Amino acid sequence: MTPLIEIRDLCFQYEDGTKALDGVNFTLHAGETVAVFGANGSGKTTFVLHLNGILRGTGSVAVCGMEVNKDTLARIRSKVGVVFQDSDEQLFMPTVLEDVAFGPLNQGLPPERAIETAKTALEQAGMEHALAKAPYHLSAGEKRRVALAGVLAMQPEILVLDEPTTFLDPPAQANLLHLLAGLPQAKLIVTHHTRFAAELSTRAVFFEKGKLVADGPVQEIVQRFDWIYPALDAADLRYSAQRRF
Amino acid sequence: MHHVLMDQWSQGSSPLHVRDPRSKILALLAFLIVLATTAPDAFLTLAIDAAVLVAGILIAGLPPGSLLLRAMTVLPFSLTFGLISWLAGDRLRAVGLLEKSYVSTVAVLLVVGTTPLPLLLSGLEALGVPRLLVLVAQFLYRYLFVVSEQAQHLRLAAACRRGTERRRRLGFRAAAGALAVLFARSYYRAEGIHRAMMARAFSGKFVLLRRLQFGVADGLFTLTIAAFLILVRIQ
Numbered sequence: 308m309t310p311l312i313e314i315r316d317l318c319f320q321y322e323d324g325t326k327a328l329d330g331v332n333f334t335l336h337a338g339e340t341v342a343v344f345g346a347n348g349s350g351k352t353t354f355v356l357h358l359n360g361i362l363r364g365t366g367s368v369a370v371c372g373m374e375v376n377k378d379t380l381a382r383i384r385s386k387v388g389v390v391f392q393d394s395d396e397q398l399f400m401p402t403v404l405e406d407v408a409f410g411p412l413n414q415g416l417p418p419e420r421a422i423e424t425a426k427t428a429l430e431q432a433g434m435e436h437a438l439a440k441a442p443y444h445l446s447a448g449e450k451r452r453v454a455l456a457g458v459l460a461m462q463p464e465i466l467v468l469d470e471p472t473t474f475l476d477p478p479a480q481a482n483l484l485h486l487l488a489g490l491p492q493a494k495l496i497v498t499h500h501t502r503f504a505a506e507l508s509t510r511a512v513f514f515e516k517g518k519l520v521a522d523g524p525v526q527e528i529v530q531r532f533d534w535i536y537p538a539l540d541a542a543d544l545r546y547s548a549q550r551r552f
Numbered sequence: 553m554h555h556v557l558m559d560q561w562s563q564g565s566s567p568l569h570v571r572d573p574r575s576k577i578l579a580l581l582a583f584l585i586v587l588a589t590t591a592p593d594a595f596l597t598l599a600i601d602a603a604v605l606v607a608g609i610l611i612a613g614l615p616p617g618s619l620l621l622r623a624m625t626v627l628p629f630s631l632t633f634g635l636i637s638w639l640a641g642d643r644l645r646a647v648g649l650l651e652k653s654y655v656s657t658v659a660v661l662l663v664v665g666t667t668p669l670p671l672l673l674s675g676l677e678a679l680g681v682p683r684l685l686v687l688v689a690q691f692l693y694r695y696l697f698v699v700s701e702q703a704q705h706l707r708l709a710a711a712c713r714r715g716t717e718r719r720r721r722l723g724f725r726a727a728a729g730a731l732a733v734l735f736a737r738s739y740y741r742a743e744g745i746h747r748a749m750m751a752r753a754f755s756g757k758f759v760l761l762r763r764l765q766f767g768v769a770d771g772l773f774t775l776t777i778a779a780f781l782i783l784v785r786i787q
Contacts, residue, residue, distance in 0.1 A: 361747050381753060389751040395701075396744035399694050401559045401668055408761055413753035418761045441559060443697070457752065 309372045310334045311386075311465050311493050312358060319353055319364030319517075327353040328364055329517040335465065340494040342504035342525055344534055345514030351497045352392070354514065355467045358495070359387040371464060385414055388463030388492075392470040394450035398442035403434065403453050406442055410461040421460075428460035429453070432486060448479030452486070459490075466492045472500045501529050557622075561614055561665040568612040568666045573675025575770035580663045582778035584656055586785045592648025598655070600784045604777070605658050612666045619665060623657040630654070669693055670760055678764055683757070690758060698745065699738045706730050706737075 312335040319328040327350045335341060345351050356362040360375045360383055368375040370383045391397050400406035407425035408418075416424060429435045432452040437445060442453060451471065458466065468487070472480045484506055487494065498504050504511065504525060511528040513521040521528055529535060562569070568576070583601070590597050609616050630653035637646040664672065669690070677686045710730065 356747070359751055361750055381755070384751060384753045387751075389748075391744065391748050391751075393744060396741065397748040399745055399749070401563070401670070405670075405761055409749075409754075410752035412759035412761070413755060418763065422761060439563075461752065 308336070310336050311339075311371055312495075313367075313369045314357070315367045317354075317357060317364050317366035317368060319357065319362060327517050328357070331366070331517075331519045333512065333519060333522075335493055335495060337464075337493055338491075339510060340496065340508040342501075342508040342511040342528075343495060343497040343514065344499070344501070344504070344511055344528060344532070349514040350517040351514050352469055353517075354519075355389065355469060355495060355497055358465070358467055359384045359389060361389075385461055386463055387465045387467060388458030388461055389467045390451075390454050390458050390469065390471060392473050394447070394454040394474075395443075397454040397457060398450060401441060402438070403429070403440050403442055403445075404438040407438075407453065407457045407460050410457055414461060424460050424462075425456070428456040431459055431490075432456035433482075446479075447474040448476070448482060451475060451479070451483060455483075455486070464492060465495065466490065467495045467497075469497045470499070471496065472498060472503050501525075501535055505529070557618075558661075558664055559669070561612075562668045564613055564666065566612045566666065568608060568662075571666075571773055572764055572766045572770040573667045573671045574679055574764065574766055575774045576663045576667055577672070577675050577679060578774045579777040580659055582774070582781055583659050586781040587652055587655060587659075590652075590785060592644050592651065597784055597787075598651060601781065602655055602658075604781070605655065605662060608662050609658075612662065614662070614665050619661055620658065623654060623661055626653050626657040670758055671762060671764070673758070674760055674764060687756065687758075694745070695738070695742045698741045699734070702734055702737045702741060706734055 312333065314331055314333040317328050317331040317333075318326075320326050329350075331350075331354060333354075343351050343354070353362060357364060357368050357375070358370065360368075360380045363375070370379075371386050373379040373383060375383055398406050400409055404422065404425055407428055408421040411421040411424045412418065426435065426438065429438055432455050434449060434452045434456055437449060437453065442450065445453060451474075455468075466487075471483060471487070475483065480500075480503060484503060487496075487507055494507065496504055496507060508525050511521075511523065511525040512519050513528050513532055513534075521531060523531075583604075587598075587601055590601070606616065609619055627650070630649050634646040634649045637643075637649060667675070673686045673690050676689075677683055710726070
């Protein structure tokens with residue numbers, strides 16, 4: 308079976324010379340949910356921006372059997388839906404309905420069908436009550452849901468979520484978790500929140516200095532890289548404080 | 553924020569809101585031409601022009617006080633040029649500059665406040681304004697909230713770290729630094745918005761949910777306004 312995403316030897320360097328990705332190999336199959344771990348600046352976001360051709364490096368990136376290039380970009384962007392870390396960057400139209408319909412309209416749907424699709428996506432995300440609201444009047448959790456609806460309205464086969472729990476309080480995180488668990492798409496979740504990732508994913512990959520250095524079950528990766536919030540006792544904290552000041 | 557308020561105002565459903573954007577743009581154009589060609593001392597004509605605007609504001613259900621206050625943002629600029637004319641001895645021109653710039657701004661705000669921006673820009677494009685210019689306007693407007701939000705964050709951060717009352721005002725160096733940071737941060741934020749748009753298949757043209765429809769009522773609206781203004785002007 309053709310994988311949904313197949314990446315071979317992907318390298319990327321920013322204009323200032325920073326090598327952000329170095330020989331990354333990765334495969335994602337239908338129905339899979341994969342957590343992407345790694346320290347800040349390790350290349351996670353750069354990696355996901357290659358999946359729909361927003362960034363273009365060397366090596367090969369294939370989505371649903373199509374190589375990412377100028378000719379396939381439009382189709383690939385319909386297949387890969389990216390929910391960005393900061394929802395405010397994703398919500399730029401005057402009303403929620405217009406924002407969610409933005410993608411379907413760009414895909415060429417007539418306005419009536421775009422509205423229908425947008426309403427269905429808002430229902431899916433539990434935000435149908437907010438369609439006439441201005442996005443900047445929503446709470447952080449609601450914004451995240453609307454941003455997700457905007458992506459779902461494009462009916463993608465793959466969902467990429469960059470730090471989906473950022474700015475969300477615990478109840479909003481739990482709501483998002485339930486929402487995502489119910490979606491059939493294959494998912495790639497970039498996160499530092501290991502518990503959130505473990506609830507949704509069976510597999511995880513770990514990035515270190517632009518390299519994908521590990522791929523395996525979530526718990527195994529978390530333990531191998533000690534990727535959990537450190538439980539410091541009072542003595543540790545006193546020691547750290549003395550050392551710094 | 554002005555643009556947020558304008559967005560809210562433009563979502564109404566008054567007889568002015570429902571007019572095709574092209575009819576409002578053409579009426580505005582007629583208004584501005586008539587105003588520009590009116591003598592500064594033709595106070596009755598100017599008063600009638602202003603009354604037309606007030607009637608428009610009331611029909612649209614926009615808050616008159618708030619709109620008239622917002623139009624005052626143009627005054628510092630026109631005051632500068634007005635002052636130059638005044639000092640040069642041309643007092644009538646100075647008065648004309650002030651009254652015309654203010655009334656023109658009210659007229660523009662009335663149209664912007666009754667037309668959602670995507671529709672307004674689409675109307676401009678349909679009237680022959682180059683697409684590139686329309687796109688730039690669209691981005692400028694959308695990124696305005698990015699810049700103002702970043703500025704608010706910086707101001708808050710500065711206020712939190714400003715100690716005594718004596719140091720209340722930001723020094724020139726600090727203000728210059730803040731401006732540079734604001735520019736850099738806004739740039740990155742705008743880049744993020746652009747990425748999000750590209751990710752949702754944006755190809756350089758804003759597609760609208762509502763199609764433009766120029767009906768008989770729209771034509772009559774434009775003709776009536778234009779004819780009335782011209783009649784008042786030539787009387």
